Amino acid sequence: EDWDAVWTEAMAVNVHAPARLLRHAVSGWLDADEPGAIIGIGSWATTRGTSNPGAIAYAASKAAIAAATKTVARNYADRGILAYIISPGVVRTQMSVDSAALTGGEAAVTATLPMGEWVPPSDIGELAAFLAEGRARHLTGATIDVNGAAYIR
Template identity: 55%
Template sequence: MHDLSGRTILLTGASKGIGAATAEALGAAGAHVVAHYGGDRAGAEAATAAIPADRKLLVQADLADLGAVRGLWREAVAWRGRVDVLVNNAAVMLDSPLAADDDQWDAAWARSLDVNVKGPASLLRDATRHHLERGGGVIVTISSWAAQRGAGNPDLTAYSASKAAIKAATQTIARAHAVDGVLAYVVAPGIVRTQMSEVSAQRTGGEEALTASLAMKEWVPPSDLADLVCYLATGRCRHLTGATLDVNGASYVR
């Protein structure tokens, strides 16, 4: 069990999937959790149900609205006077097929860049400046194996590009501020057992065919990602900063 007692952690996208599992794990490890959600408050409440009231703060914000994103950061810091760890997890996976009309294509790219890049990058900026003032801190970005290898589904061009962009931004912070104690990690999951992945699988031949293509013949459980995030949040493995940690059951080995 990782001990995160006394640490304040801002987690985006805490209402479902990887975020919900991570919120639960962070709480079990003793962290004070700022659980961000977009529109699903009930999901965020369920994910944080086991966390004592004095160790959790639920905050709504649309990550496509930079004013709301900056408000989220200010509220997170004001709660306990600091944020020790930022976990940039929230994202959307929108179809951007080449055959789409111009309006659909433009809308998918705009929303993907707003929610998956510009919002998280704003939080990345705020967290880095905050950590520099405080003498160090931790940033964890949840990216995707699509950022390394491209998406298996050609309709997810905007999604894979957005995940590559926030990955590069995180690595830039890691390189620039390792000497300052700002530790920044990228976690790149493969196929994770989430609703978003299940919906995507139905568009590309079905879950059975996708599972058969995986080396372990099974999807990554969200709890694996949650446990890894908890470990990174401790800040104990300083020399891992800048790394991209692949979590895909050997289906993609670099």
């Protein structure tokens, strides 16, 4: 695998595109009567690192967008713009299934999880919807871990 190509793609997908969205959202909300909420999707790889050396670019890209989102929270909270990071653990996605296949299979991964199950994607979606409603304004800037106690800060 071409390391430079993997790095470039991870940065394009996980940093450059979301950063453009951040910039446009903030710009549009600065003068809005009802500013909105930015919800970034992070990864526990941003604080734990990753046990998969092939995922270095992924971990770095998720850390970059987390820092950008937290910077938006810090600088625009006084204008009503909220920003959060949801940091999932092992969510049942194709990427996680593919990764598990490289590290002993789904059963081996599941055995390492305190709840004995992968995070359902709906848990992430429901949390994002709750945050987007603005009902937890004082969580702005927070990273919210959703991993069934697999990683506790």
